[in-house]
Amino acid sequence: MRMQDLIEKKRDRKELTRDEIAFLIRGYTRDEIPDYQMAAWLMAGFLNGLTESETQALVEEMLYSGVVLTHDHIHEPKVDKHSTGGVGDKTSLVIAPVAAACGVAVPMISGRALAHTGGTLDKLEAIPGFRTDLSLIEFKAVLKRCGLALIGQTKEIAPADRKLYALRDLTATVPFRPFMCASIMSKKLAEGIDGLVLDVKTGNGAFMREYEDARKLAEMMASLGRRMGKRIVALITDMNQPLGRWVGNAVETMEAIETLQGDLESDFAGLCLELAAQMIVVGEIEIDMNRARSRARNAITSGGALERFRYCIEAQGGDPRVLDDPKLLPQARRASTIIADRTGYVTGIETGEIGRVVMDWGGGRRCLEGAIDYSVGLYIHAKLGDRVKIGDPIITAHYNDESRLDEMQRRLRSAYRVEEAAPHLEPLIKTII
Numbered sequence: 001m002r003m004q005d006l007i008e009k010k011r012d013r014k015e016l017t018r019d020e021i022a023f024l025i026r027g028y029t030r031d032e033i034p035d036y037q038m039a040a041w042l043m044a045g046f047l048n049g050l051t052e053s054e055t056q057a058l059v060e061e062m063l064y065s066g067v068v069l070t071h072d073h074i075h076e077p078k079v080d081k082h083s084t085g086g087v088g089d090k091t092s093l094v095i096a097p098v099a100a101a102c103g104v105a106v107p108m109i110s111g112r113a114l115a116h117t118g119g120t121l122d123k124l125e126a127i128p129g130f131r132t133d134l135s136l137i138e139f140k141a142v143l144k145r146c147g148l149a150l151i152g153q154t155k156e157i158a159p160a161d162r163k164l165y166a167l168r169d170l171t172a173t174v175p176f177r178p179f180m181c182a183s184i185m186s187k188k189l190a191e192g193i194d195g196l197v198l199d200v201k202t203g204n205g206a207f208m209r210e211y212e213d214a215r216k217l218a219e220m221m222a223s224l225g226r227r228m229g230k231r232i233v234a235l236i237t238d239m240n241q242p243l244g245r246w247v248g249n250a251v252e253t254m255e256a257i258e259t260l261q262g263d264l265e266s267d268f269a270g271l272c273l274e275l276a277a278q279m280i281v282v283g284e285i286e287i288d289m290n291r292a293r294s295r296a297r298n299a300i301t302s303g304g305a306l307e308r309f310r311y312c313i314e315a316q317g318g319d320p321r322v323l324d325d326p327k328l329l330p331q332a333r334r335a336s337t338i339i340a341d342r343t344g345y346v347t348g349i350e351t352g353e354i355g356r357v358v359m360d361w362g363g364g365r366r367c368l369e370g371a372i373d374y375s376v377g378l379y380i381h382a383k384l385g386d387r388v389k390i391g392d393p394i395i396t397a398h399y400n401d402e403s404r405l406d407e408m409q410r411r412l413r414s415a416y417r418v419e420e421a422a423p424h425l426e427p428l429i430k431t432i433i
């Protein structure tokens with residue numbers, strides 16, 4: 001088989017066989033196929049599409065390019081959650097301990113900040129000492145001891161995706177459903193899970209801005225996972241404004257801790273309870289969603305979930321005192337509040353831009369190994385539909401780099417639209433598949 005023939009086939013809109021996809025992925029993972037040929041094939045696929053059976057083959061080949069974990073020593077149902085990425089989305093830090101406290105084992109392999117969206121690993125690493133680079137043996141041991149373990153993708157897990165993701169990032173081939181589906185599902189299925197809850201974001205802060213694209217991605221991932229024998233639920237949720245009140249790393253960790261301590265009033269807490277309840281049902285701990293919701297809520301009000309998080313932080317080398325004293329998390333030196341310059345209702349928030357401001361002010365990386373300022377963050381005073389008067393606070397920025405203050409204030413102010421008429425508000429959870 002020759003790679004140029006497979007590029008030609010995709011260029012001419014023909015379907016690749018299972019063996020051809022295997023040749024492609026195995027050859028690329030073993031460095032036998034160069035980046036320039038793979039890049040050409042990726043772009044041909046992006047432009048001409050992939051069939052269902054090509055996508056299925058891609059997922060399976062990427063999954064088996066590395067280790068697929070098993071957890072025979074753990075008798076609880078193994079269920080994870082994956083979000084396609086958003087702004088202010090710190091749900092993993094809450095739902096993993098909640099689900100664990102309810103009898104679900106959560107083997108979570110997470111990612112870092114990507115484009116304007118934050119990453120669970122960066123939020124966890126804001127906790128002094130917290131290690132997300134456990135070996136797979138350590139990962140399994142923490143999972144057994146605490147009921148949850150939270151790490152980054154190791155070199156053994158879906159190595160084909162590690163290589164391909166970097167190439168897609170450089171060749172403008174990330175936002176394509178079959179590639180996203182293969183990338184996400186290969187990593188998640190390698191965790192050794194029985195079931196998965198998918199949170200597919202849609203809106204101006206999501207990769208899939210349009211609802212229909214998000215729905216098709218959710219359906220593609222759900223049916224693929226089910227065909228592979230996993231119990232899957234997919235939620236399509238709104239990302240037309242940041243989730244919760246804080247956007248950043250340490251500040252989001254703090255907000256997650258407050259939620260675990262019992263602050264359940266926010267949109268963020270509501271989504272956490274719903275996702276955790278779905279994990280409890282997917283794990284077959286409960287069959288009824290209302291009972292699962294009240295179990296999830298009890299895990300928080302009883303303090304059980306917070307204790308789970310404490311064990312996990314300790315087991316992964318972090319300082320658990322952050323749970324009692326959030327000031328131990330990195331703190332920004334300066335704060336500045338942006339106020340409303342007109343009276344009316346908040347009718348639009350450019351969510352992607354809010355995320356980019358945090359990234360550009362130091363909260364994200366410029367390159368893969370770059371340093372990150374965990375303390376930078378934004379507090380969202382005004383959410384969609386809120387009525388504001390001239391002079392009311394909209395956002396408080398917590399930052400260190402004073403030289404960019406004017407630019408950031410300008411960008412944040414123009415990310416807000418305030419109008420006379422109240423907007424129609426979308427539900428946070430739009431669809432469950």
Ligand code: URA
Nearest residue numbers: 084174179180183184
């Ligand atoms: N997250 C992933 O892991 N892969 C993608 O392709 C997009 C988001």
